[in-house]
Structures are given as structure tokens and as C-alpha cells.
Amino acid sequence: MNDRDELKGMRHWPYQLTDYEAARVRDVLDNHTACSAWVILSRSYNGFVREAALRGLSDHVSAEALGVLFERLNDWVPQVREQAAQGLEKYLVPERADLLLRGLGGLLALTNKQRTDHGVTFARARALLRTGSIRRQVEEAFFGSTGKASRFLFGVLIEESVGRMALLESSVVHRDLTVRQLAVDACIGLPAIQALPLLERAMQSSGASVRVKALRVLLTRVEDPRAYLRAAMFDASAAMRCLVRWAASRWQLDCRQELLSRLVGPVPDSKREWLGLIGLAKELNESLADPMLARALMSSSASVRLQALQALGERGVTQQIEALGDSSDKVFSAAIALLRQQPWSRFEASLERLLNTHWYQLPEARRWLLLTLKPGWRQLEYLLLRHEQGRDESTYWLYQLARCCSTRSTLLDSSTPKMQRQDLQQRLQELEEAGALPRGSVSLLK
Numbered sequence: 156m157n158d159r160d161e162l163k164g165m166r167h168w169p170y171q172l173t174d175y176e177a178a179r180v181r182d183v184l185d186n187h188t189a190c191s192a193w194v195i196l197s198r199s200y201n202g203f204v205r206e207a208a209l210r211g212l213s214d215h216v217s218a219e220a221l222g223v224l225f226e227r228l229n230d231w232v233p234q235v236r237e238q239a240a241q242g243l244e245k246y247l248v249p250e251r252a253d254l255l256l257r258g259l260g261g262l263l264a265l266t267n268k269q270r271t272d273h274g275v276t277f278a279r280a281r282a283l284l285r286t287g288s289i290r291r292q293v294e295e296a297f298f299g300s301t302g303k304a305s306r307f308l309f310g311v312l313i314e315e316s317v318g319r320m321a322l323l324e325s326s327v328v329h330r331d332l333t334v335r336q337l338a339v340d341a342c343i344g345l346p347a348i349q350a351l352p353l354l355e356r357a358m359q360s361s362g363a364s365v366r367v368k369a370l371r372v373l374l375t376r377v378e379d380p381r382a383y384l385r386a387a388m389f390d391a392s393a394a395m396r397c398l399v400r401w402a403a404s405r406w407q408l409d410c411r412q413e414l415l416s417r418l419v420g421p422v423p424d425s426k427r428e429w430l431g432l433i434g435l436a437k438e439l440n441e442s443l444a445d446p447m448l449a450r451a452l453m454s455s456s457a458s459v460r461l462q463a464l465q466a467l468g469e470r471g472v473t474q475q476i477e478a479l480g481d482s483s484d485k486v487f488s489a490a491i492a493l494l495r496q497q498p499w500s501r502f503e504a505s506l507e508r509l510l511n512t513h514w515y516q517l518p519e520a521r522r523w524l525l526l527t528l529k530p531g532w533r534q535l536e537y538l539l540l541r542h543e544q545g546r547d548e549s550t551y552w553l554y555q556l557a558r559c560c561s562t563r564s565t566l567l568d569s570s571t572p573k574m575q576r577q578d579l580q581q582r583l584q585e586l587e588e589a590g591a592l593p594r595g596s597v598s599l600l601k
Contacts (some may be wrong), residue, residue: 164302174199175364190215197223202220204231209238213245218257221246225261227278229268236271243548247279252289264459266303284311290318313341320349327357327365335360339368347376363392371394373573374402381406388413389431396434411439412593417446430461437466445470458482464489472497476505479525480513491524499528499570510537526559531568532576535559539582553591556583560596 188352193215193262204296209227214222220347224246227239239439246255255262262280265273284293290312299306311321323345326338339357341348345500354376357369359520366387379413380402388399388410403410414435423429429451436444444466451463452474464471464478464486471493478490494502506528526534538559542552560583568576 180204190217190220193224194219197227200233202230205230205232205235206238209235209242213242214244214256216251218254218468220259221254221258223267225258228273229265229270240276243276247283249283249286249289252283252286252292255283256292258302259296259307263303263307268562281311284308285314287315287317288576290315294318295445296323298329301331304378305329305334306337309334309337314449322337323353324356327353327360331568332362332365335362335365335540336368339365339372343372358387359426363390363394366390367394367398368394371413379406381408384412386407389417389428389435391427391430391432391434393438396431396438400438410435413443414439414441415443418444422447422450426454426456428460429454429456433459433462433466434492437462442470452478457481457486461489462488464493464575468493469497472501476502476509487521490522491528494528499533502528507537514541530570532571532579533568535579536571536575553586556586557596558594560592560599 179199180196184544187195189211194209196204196261197212199205199409201209205227209224210445221243224239224242227235228243230236230239231375245251246258256348262277267279278408283289293308297305297312297427300308306576309322309326313319323338324342325342326334329335329338335357337487342353342357345353350372352371354369358366358373360366362368370383374380384399384403385408387395389402390396399462400410402408414432417432423432432444433448433451436448448463448467452460454460454463457469459479460481460483465475475490475493475497478486479494481487481490499506506525510522510525517525529537535556538552538556542549542556548556580597583592583600584597587594589599
């Protein structure tokens with residue numbers, strides 16, 4: 156039946172449709188081309204309409220029509236599923252492989268559908284794509300794909316021995332991370348002379364999980380993997396370095412000695428090199444790396460500065476104070492967190508200078524975080540002193556004092572002597588009684 160006959164038949168279906176459905180069908184048929192009308196009607200709520208639309212689509216071979224067929228293969232009406240399966244037949248031939256490759260998304264979407272068994276459809280599609288005459292088409296589609304499609308096509312292509320090495324050479328650098336992982340796994344069954352170049356290439360992958368997989372395989376394929384371990388010891392990935400430290404003792408490799416040797420070498424010139432060196436120094440808690448870590452704090456990369464600051468830990472109070480002026484909020488927050496672990500007396504004078512010099516230039520959020528590095532009562536003492544010293548800005552500092560009181564219902568401060576706390580409380584009470592602070596401000600300071 157051609158489009159004209161099918162259209163004519165559908166226009167005379169009102170006895171099978173509700174008034175609304177009949178009006179909807181007529182509107183679609185009158186305002187769209189035949190192929191577009193079939194696509195729209197294939198998603199109708201009425202099963203008779205969907206089935207008829209699939210029959211109409213049988214004369215229109217296109218990627219859009221194929222997508223509709225895949226969609227309707229999981230239809231809740233058996234007759235519609237049967238009609239979709241019939242329509243799919245003309246696509247499961249080598250001459251239409253390009254359309255099947257373009258419509259892989261619809262085919263793979265069926266993996267999550269369980270209304271019926273789609274195993275036969277998958278098997279036939281897979282068998283078609285393994286046909287030697289269309290391998291080049293499949294390879295081209297694979298190289299340009301990502302996600303489920305790329306993994307599916309890799310599985311199809313790797314089943315054939317023809318072109319396997321060329322496939323793996325491309326796959327270890329494929330843009331899909333999982334494909335690169337699968338390619339590394341496939342190297343396990345290859346002779347060492349073929350596998351090693353592929354694994355070495357995988358070791359340069361941007362995906363840490365790929366590099367870890369490649370190193371694990373290398374450890375089983377070479378008699379002396381120390382060269383690989385030395386290189387991976389300074390990898391930017393913590394997982395990679397962890398694997399190296401686990402394997403090092405088996406091959407009599409001293410990680411600390413390797414680190415010390417690296418420290419006398421040139422300064423890293425890339426973010427990845429810095430992160431690898433800093434990461435190993437931190438994991439080994441090596442204080443001899445501190446001069447190099449100090450150099451890292453001058454890096455233009457905020458990630459490098461952050462890692463270096465954390466690697467210095469309690470040894471880096473001076474650097475933590477300097478980092479309070481860092482342009483990166485992450486580095487600034489890390490410095491705050493590290494300083495909180497230190498006795499505040501170690502940086503009291505430096506903090507005081509920073510607040511006095513840059514208070515007005517600092518963003519409000521940073522200003523208050525810096526102030527909270529002081530013990531609770533010392534924060535009030537600082538603001539009170541600024542109020543007393545800055546008579547021309549008295550109103551501003553009184554506002555800051557009121558704000559500080561209102562956010563500190565309990566001051567957990569065991570370092571400020573009791574006499575000093577009482578003195579501060581008395582001075583604040585006098586300001587409250589004079590109307591300079593909101594009533595009840597002092598009562599919040601328990």
C-alpha cells in the first residue's frame with residue numbers, strides 16, 4: 156500500500172478513533188509531508204494509529220524512520236512491535252549499514268527495555284556490523300563515536316582478527332575513556348612484543364584509570380619494570396603513585412631515594428609534573444622537599460599552589476600566612492584550614508598586620524574568615540580597639556562589633572585570661588548602656 160492509499164485509509168478511521176484522535180490524525184495528515192506525518196503518528200496514544208504509521212514508514216528509508224522503528228520495537232502493543240520488526244528487515248543489510256550506524260543510539264537504548272526480548276535484534280545487528288565488506292564504515296563510525304556506541308563498536312571490531320593491532324593502536328588513544336580501558340584489557344592476551352608499545356602509549360593517557368590499568372598489566376609482562384615504576388612514581392594521579400609504592404619493594408626500589416634524587420633535578424615545568432612531585436613528597440612526608448614545595452607556591456597554577464600548601468602541613472606556617480593573600484579562593488580556604496590547626500600565637504603578629512593593613516581592601520567573606528583565626532574574645536578585642544582608634548569611623552566599627560556579638564552566642568575561647576574577658580565584657584556593657592550597641596548584645600556573650 157502506498158502513501159496515498161494509507162493516508163486515505165486513515166482518514167476514514169473515525170469509527171476506530173475517538174473524536175479527539177480522529178481530529179488529531181486529520182490535522183497531522185493535512186499539515187505535514189507523508190514521512191513527517193508517519194513519524195508524528197507513530198507516537199500516537201492509539202495503537203491502531205501507531206501500527207498504521209509504521210506501515211506507512213516502510214516506504215521511507217531514512218535514519219529518522221529507523222529511529223522510530225527502534226522506539227516501537229519496545230511498544231506495549233504486540234502488533235505494533237511486530238510491525239516495527241518487519242519494518243526493520245530492510246535496514247539489516249550491508250547496503251543500509253550507514254543508517255544502522257547513525258541509528259546506534261536507538262538500538263542501544265533497547266538494552267534498558269525489558270518489555271520483550273531484544274536479543275535477536277542485537278545479534279542480527281552485531282552480525283551485520285561484523286561483515287567484512289563494511290568494516291571500514293564501522294571503523295570510521297567507531298573513531299568518531301563516544302559513550303555506549305563507541306564501546307559497542309569496539310566490541311564488534313575486536314572480535315575479528317583482521318586489523319586487530321591497528322584497532323588497538325587507535326583505541327588506546329580513543330577519546331572515550333572506557334574504550335581506552337578496554338583496549339588495555341585486550342593487550343593482556345597479546346604477545347609481549349605487541350603489547351608493550353600499546354601499554355607504553357596507554358601510560359601517556361590523560362585518564363588516570365587507564366594509566367593504572369596499563370601499569371598493572373606491565374608489571375605482569377616485563378621481568379624488570381623499574382623503569383616504568385620510576386616514571387609512574389611522579390605521576391599526577393594519587394592512585395598511580397599508590398600502586399607504585401605498593402610494587403616498589405618487590406623490585407628493590409626505594410621511593411624516598413628516588414624522590415631525593417628528583418629534588419636535585421630541574422624544577423618541573425608543567426602542572427602534571429608539579430602535582431606528581433608534590434604528591435609523592437606529601438605521601439612520604441619528606442621535609443627535605445620543603446624548598447621545592449616553596450618553589451611550587453610560586454606556580455601560576457592554583458591547583459599546584461594548593462597541593463604544595465597542603466603538603467607542607469604544619470611545617471608551612473610562613474607559607475600559609477602568605478597564602479592568605481592568594482588570588483585563589485581555594486588556596487585561601489586551605490590556608491585558613493591549616494592555620495586553624497596551629498596555635499594562634501604562632502601567627503598572631505602576622506595576622507594582626509594583615510588585618511590592619513588590608514581590612515578595607517579585603518572581600519567581606521575573607522575579612523571575617525581571617526578575623527575568626529583569632530580566639531573568640533580576641534576578635535571582640537580587635538574590633539573594640541579599632542573602634543577606639545578610629546574615631547572618624549566609629550559608626551563603622553560599632554556595626555562590626557554588634558555583628559560580632561550577634562553571631563557568637565557562645566565564645567569557645569580558653570586562651571584569653573578570665574580577667575581580660577571580664578574587662579572586655581565591661582567595656583562592651585558600657586557601649587551598650589550608652590546606646591552605641593544594640594540592647595542585649597552583651598547578654599549574647601555567654
